[in-house]
Amino acid sequence: MLAEKINAEGGILGRKIDLQSKDEAGGVDAQVKLARKLIMEDKVDVILGYVSSASCLAVLPLADELGGLIYAYDCGTHELMEGKSSPYKVPKFQLGFRTSAHLGIDNIGLARMIKKHMPKVKKIAGINQDYAWGRDSWEIFEAAMKKLVPGVEVVKTVWPPLGNTDFTAHISALMGAAPEVIHTSLWGGDAVTFTKQAMGMGLFKNIKTAWSRGEPYPQEIGKDFPEEQFVCCAGTHYFLYPPQDKNPLNKWFVAEYKKRYGKYPTYPCYHAYQAIYSYKNAVEKAAKTAGGWPSADEIAKAMNGLSFPTPSGTLTFREDHNAIEDVLVGITKMTPQYPFPILDPKRLEVFPAKDVIAPVGTRTVDWINSWKA
Amino acid sequence: MWVVYLLNSLYFAALLFLISLGLNIILGVMGVLNLAHGGLYAIGAYMAAWLIIGLGTQTPALLIVTGLAGGLVLAGIVGWVLERSLIRAMYTRALEYQLLLTFGVLLLLEDLIKMVWGGQAYYASAPFDLLGNVAIAGHVYPVYFLLVMAVTLVTGISIWLFMTRTRLGIMMRAISLDREMAIGLGLPVSRISNLAFVLGSAIAGLAGALVVPTTPALLGIGMEPLILSFIVVVIGGLGSLTGALVGALIVGLTRSFGIALFPEIELPLLFLIAGIILVIKPEGLFGR
Missing domain, CATH: 3.40.50.2300 (Response regulator)
Incomplete structure (x- = not known):
């Protein structure tokens, strides 16, 4: 729904989004293999993924290893971005982000x-x-x-x-x-x-x-x-x-979702909004200094301190690559x-x-x- | 509370018994270890869910009978097709081929379900909701769980009567005891093996259909029952129907009381029991 909206409005920097849906089934090993394939062979620009904390824990380290952007959009484990003891070095992954707050x-x-x-x-x-x-x-x-x-x-x-x-x-x-x-x-x-x-x-x-x-x-x-x-x-x-009279973005989001799918959106839907718009906003922010389509590292840098409105309020990113809500x-x-x-x-x-x-x-x-x- | 713990044990044991029953019939009569069993359970669950949701508002009796019949029949039909096409090639082959083939069939069935019914969850809880609760020893207990126990009891008794009182049943047991001799005596072994596979598959479908008002039909729903039924078969003994009953009761009781008293041990507990049996009496409590 959101990819279509963004594409209808001109895409990201003029490029249309090609949203490929993949199955999170098959266990952690299957997900690691799939992530490798997506980054190395299919050369996707970003992976927006994972409901299961187990999947996130296994796949996020691949971001830096393979040089591909991975956004954890829904999984909740706080361990994902934390080190073994306090204080720990941030960010844990240069190219790995979490676009919703953790559990x-x-x-x-x-x-x-x-x-x-x-x-x-x-x-x-x-x-x-x-x-x-x-x-x-x-x-x-x-x-x-x-x-x-x-x-x-x-x-x-x-x-x-x-x-x-x-x-x-x-x-x-x-x-x-x-x-x-x-x-x-x-x-x-x-x-x-x-x-x-x-x-x-x-x-x-x-x-x-x-x-x-x-x-x-x-x-x-x-x-x-x-x-x-x-x-x-x-x-x-x-x-x-x-309340929808106070937040027109929520009003639009709820109405559009209900029209398409027949029920009210729930938190994974809002998380999806945050994932896709984090990427869009980061690319647009990075492009201002990069002058052209930014690289993965430039997008990652732009994610720092990124802040934008969502149907649930303003979303901000910290230097530890966690979204703050x-x-x-x-x-x-x-x-x-x-x-x-x-x-x-x-x-x-x-x-x-x-x-x-x-x-x-x-x-x-x-x-x-x-x-x- | 102890009454409820006991009821919970019986409910879980009933489900396990049904699932293992089908597995044991196929194993006993045909000597085939059918890993696709979980897929037939899943087919029964999805069919029942689809029927119950499709029927909408009806009396609980109609919903339940339709769901169970639908699951049972479809699983039986799929079982028949599988046996005719693939399984009968396996009788003379080594065990490894059987496991590979039936596992492949399991994956196939899973994808078939995804093609037909899609990836979303099917909630068909109307029978569970409509039957309500009953008061037992100062606690409320859902009537539907009692129904599950009743259906399992009836199925178990029917199979026992079939196996001991009908010619077909006795022939089945003869084949399971000594296949070569049965062939030598001129029994229609190929036809009866097919029947055994259909029967085992139908019971698996019945189990899936029975459980679906209490939990949504989801992809992968057949995996857990498959593993659990193997534990029951290991404990009770390969091919033994009494073994399936005793094994199911042991697993049901240990799980229910185990969770109440030592919750952390839930996952390893069943495998622990299976392990102990494998060490003391590898053929299972009632195995041959």
Whole structure:
């Protein structure tokens, strides 16, 4: 949709975008092979990719090795750009970038939200997928919760594999431990399966859930999605935020997307916007000094400090090649206007980037551990 | 809570048993280790999902029966085609050829599914939602899971009756015990082998169709059941139907209670059990 729009407006510096879609299936080895082929044989100008944190971790190092620009657009692991200890040298990859903020903002945002709305919480639990994404999400959330609410106890953590189809054992294990709130970074089919099975088993009667990237699921599941759950948006990405009368870009984006695809856009859609427009804006910025189509290195240099408007607000890039975003956390509520629970507009919280993103060169976990009580 | 842990074990065991049942029939009667089994499960799931979504608002009974029948029948048909064309070339070949061929078929089926149904997820949860919950020992439990257990029980008993009380079934068992002797006695081995493959495939499709109201039909949905069914077969014994039942129960119980008590051990636990069995009794608990 966006490639077509850009091409209709004249392309990037007069060149039309040829957007080739490739499948992220097949595991990490297949993705590494594919990335090599794309950069070395097909000579693509940039790879915009990866939903899975595992894919990102495997492929980003190829950017410098092969001299091709790779933009990680959706995967969340904070480990992608961090070094082994603080302070670490930035940027980690000269030609590798992340065009959306990492999972640190989601999980720290959730922790801050829970502290605000459940300040006396004592027992928490977690259900996360057993790979980098799930493990990292929980690590950050747990560290942040323990700092923000000292004395909170983790009563259970369960680790279903990615693609698990039977969550009944996990649901019962969680209910048996009687937590007050359950953290989860479940996404995709797993999130829907878990929610449906949990609804059937009565999990939501006495326990709240806190979703680190749960924004798409009320729409996916529909009116049955439980109310009063904490939902984070992987940034401030939501079809109702910023309110469309205040942000015409969001208004256009939501309307165009709904017209084409029949539903409201969700955070991966906004992430895609950021990826493609980061590249376009960087190329245009670099071309001003390069005088002609810029090289990969010139585009990479132009990415530094790049800042431009998106449907979710202004996006900025730091020298560590991470995109910087605020984070939106909401509480689900059913309203008459929509056939699924939306985030209650009266209780939306936006946590600014400085409260949820570690300073340059500091590992997220180290930053959290340095917070004063 | 312990009642629910037990129910969860039985639900998971029921699914495993169904998947392993098909695998074991094919393995027992034809001596073929069918890696394409996961693909037939997936076909059953997609067909059922497509039918359930297509039917829209109907009574749960209609949705369920149509979904199950559709999945079962399509998987059976695909199984028939596969056996006629490819599998029957494998009977006299070494095991390595079988594994390669059936794995190739698995990949083929996966791509076929992508061609027919595309890459998106199919959510067909109407039967699950419509059947609601029931109160058991102070907890709520979805009725659909009980239905899964019931369908598995009926299928298991039917297969057992078929194998022990019908001529066709007894012939199947004869062939699985001693293929050469069966040929010597003039049994229509080729026809019965084809039937066994169709039956095993149909049961795999039934399992996929049964599970789809609880989880979306996605690409790769057949992989996990395939691996799990192998673990069950290793534990229970190759070709043994009782073994499939016992193996499934062991896996179901250990997984459910394991997750409740030691969640970190979830992934390695099943492989650990399989490993132990391979060391103590390599042919499996009920294997020959």
